[in-house]
Every structure is written in C-alpha cells, then in structure tokens.
Amino acid sequence: MTDIAPGLLLKIMAYFKQLIADDTELTRIAQAIDGGEATHAETQIFSRIIGGHASAALQKYITAEGLPDGRLYYNIADRIIRAVLDDAREKVNGTASQVQTALYKAAGIGLKPVVPVPNKWRVDDLISKAANAEKFEDVSWTLDAPVKNITQSYADDFIRQNVEFQAAAGLQPTVTRTAAADCCPWCAGLVGQYDAADAYEYGIYRRHERCKCLVTATVKKGNTWGLQNVWTKRWVDPAEAAKIEARKTIGLEQ
Ligand SMILES: [Zn+2]
Numbered sequence: 001m002t003d004i005a006p007g008l009l010l011k012i013m014a015y016f017k018q019l020i021a022d023d024t025e026l027t028r029i030a031q032a033i034d035g036g037e038a039t040h041a042e043t044q045i046f047s048r049i050i051g052g053h054a055s056a057a058l059q060k061y062i063t064a065e066g067l068p069d070g071r072l073y074y075n076i077a078d079r080i081i082r083a084v085l086d087d088a089r090e091k092v093n094g095t096a097s098q099v100q101t102a103l104y105k106a107a108g109i110g111l112k113p114v115v116p117v118p119n120k121w122r123v124d125d126l127i128s129k130a131a132n133a134e135k136f137e138d139v140s141w142t143l144d145a146p147v148k149n150i151t152q153s154y155a156d157d158f159i160r161q162n163v164e165f166q167a168a169a170g171l172q173p174t175v176t177r178t179a180a181a182d183c184c185p186w187c188a189g190l191v192g193q194y195d196a197a198d199a200y201e202y203g204i205y206r207r208h209e210r211c212k213c214l215v216t217a218t219v220k221k222g223n224t225w226g227l228q229n230v231w232t233k234r235w236v237d238p239a240e241a242a243k244i245e246a247r248k249t250i251g252l253e254q
Contacts, residue, residue, distance in 0.1 A: 004066070004067075004068065004076065005075070005076045005079045005080060008061055008062070008076070008080060009079065009080050009083055009084075011061050012057045012058060012060070012061045012062075012080065012084060013057070013087065015056075015057040015060055015061070016053055016054060016084065016087070019053040019056060019057060020050070020053055020091075023049060023053070025045070025049060026046065026049055029042045029045065029046050029095070033095070033098050033099060033102065036102050036105075036106070038098070038099045038102060039099065039103070039216055039218070040096070040099055040100075040103075040159055040216040040217050040218075041214050041216050042095070042099060043092070043095055043096040043099050043155045043158065043216075044152070044155050044214045044215060044216065045214075046091075046096075046155070047095075047152045047154055047155035048148070048151075048152055048212065050088050050091050050092060050151055051088065051147060051148035051149070051150070051151025051152055054084050054085065054087075054147055054148075054151055055143055055144055055147040055148050055151075057084065058080070058081065058143040058147060059140070059143050062080070062140075062143060063136075064137045064140075067136055070135055070137070071133070071134055072130055072131055072133075072136045072139070073131060074127070074128075076131075077127050077130045078127050078131070081123070081127050081130060081143075081147075082127065084147075085123055085126075085147070085150060085151070088151045088154065089118060089151075089154045092151065092154040092155050092158065093116065093154065093158055096113070096154075096155060096158040096159070096162075097113040097115070097158075100113035100158075100162055101113060103218065103219060104219070107219060107220055107221065108221070109171065109219065109221065111165075111166070111171075113158075114161050114162050114165045116154075116157040116158050116161040116162075117157075117161070118154075119153065119157065122150050123150065126142055126146050126147070126150060129142045129146070130143065145209040145210055146209065148209075148210075149207070149208075149210075149211075152207060152211075153207075155215075156205045156206075156207065156215055157205075159175070159205070159215055159217050160199070160200070160205045162217070163175055163196050163199065163217050164196055164200070166196070166219050167196035167197070170222050170223075171219050171220065171221060171222050172195070172219065172220050172221070172222035172223075173195070173196050173217055173219040174194070174195065174217065174218050175193070175194045175195070175196070175199035175215065175216070175217045176192070176193050176194075176214075176215070176216050176217070176218075177190050177191055177192060177194075177204050177213060177214070177215050177216075178191060178213060178216075179191050179213045180211070180212035180213050180214075182212075183211060183212060183213055184208070184211075187207075187208075187211060187213045190202065190203070190204055190213070
C-alpha cells in the first residue's frame, strides 16, 4: 500500500499557505506591525485567523473518501496534524514576538521575547481523538473547532509566558481580557485587567471552543526594575534576573 501521508501533507500545506497569502486581514496585521502600531490584540486575531486556515486546509484534503478504509490511521494523523499545527505555532510565535519586541521598544525595555514552551499534551490528545474511530466521519469534528482552539492557545501561551517572565524581571505587566459581543456568561465574568499573578490564578488565559475573546497584555517598568542589590552594591541586570527566574520554573508546568 502506498503511503498517502507525504502527498496529502504537501497539498494541505500549499493550500494553508495560499489561504494565508490571500487574507487581507493578515496583510493589515503585518502592516500594523511594520508601522509599530500593533498590540497583542493583533497577536490574538492573527492566531484566530491562522487557526481557521489550518482547519480549512486539513478539512479540505482529509476526507473519508481519500483515506484508506475511510479511516484516519494514527500514523497518518500524527504526521499531518502535528506538522500543520507546528507550522501554525511557529507563525503565531513569530507574529507575537514581533509585537512583543515593538512593545518593549516603545516602553524603553531592553528584553527579548520568550518563545513559549509548547504544550505537547494538547496536540497529542487531538491526534489520538482524530485517529480513534473506525470511520473518519465520526471524528471529522476534531479538525474543526479543536484545531482552531489549539492555534489560539499558542497566542494565549505566548502572552502568558511573557507576562510571567516580565513579572519575574521586576516589570509591571497588565493582562486585559475583553469579551467578544456574542460570547458566553463565563467569558463575561473574566473581563477585566489583571496583574501577572491574578491573571493566572483567575484563569484569564483559558478559553472554550469557538471563543473569540481577546487576551492582551502591556508592560511598563515597575518598582523593582533595575533593583539595587544592597549586599553587593551592584545593580541587578533585569534581563539576567529574568533568565535565572525562567530557569527555576522551566519544566514545572505542562
Ligand atoms: Zn469567550
């Protein structure tokens, strides 16, 4: 039996690329970034659009008729869905990093964006569900809302991990959640502005499927930024302090 996965993946990636190239809202976001006007609202909208295109590309080419025995075997699901979501994650992180760099520059902060640790479990779980049925048509929904939701989580992860890094570096990040007009009471209850610790504690980075609410973050220099160490009479380098803090927490989560 011929291996259909490589050919299928090529078609999906080509269509994904074309959808992105043809999207005028993505062009607007790229222009806002170039003009230095973008915020993490653009990061959020970007991730939602990319998730939509990733989902559309997967659904166009992964069909019951095109699959051996009408089933999405694990080895096919694993190679295709993972590759598309990895690509989507890189795109979201790329845009988010550009936005973060511009925000730092505007605030006069000499830090670099943190590339978030990916949550591998989420993707593994999706692939298992997609491959977990004799008939693909029974699990085709996995390529719709869950793919979009995971792609949005890349933006949420980026913002969360950078906010936590900033707080550890003595900066004052503010996380703001706004609700989409047509969203639900749970989301309405999360609307507001939070500091880094509260944002995590109140679950501000969480979202249900089809949620269009925006989680954004801004940052300014805080009281402990450039804090003098009284014992050594040396000024602590905030970037170095943040690195030490990041090393302490890496691997604890996810
Ligand atoms: Zn919502």
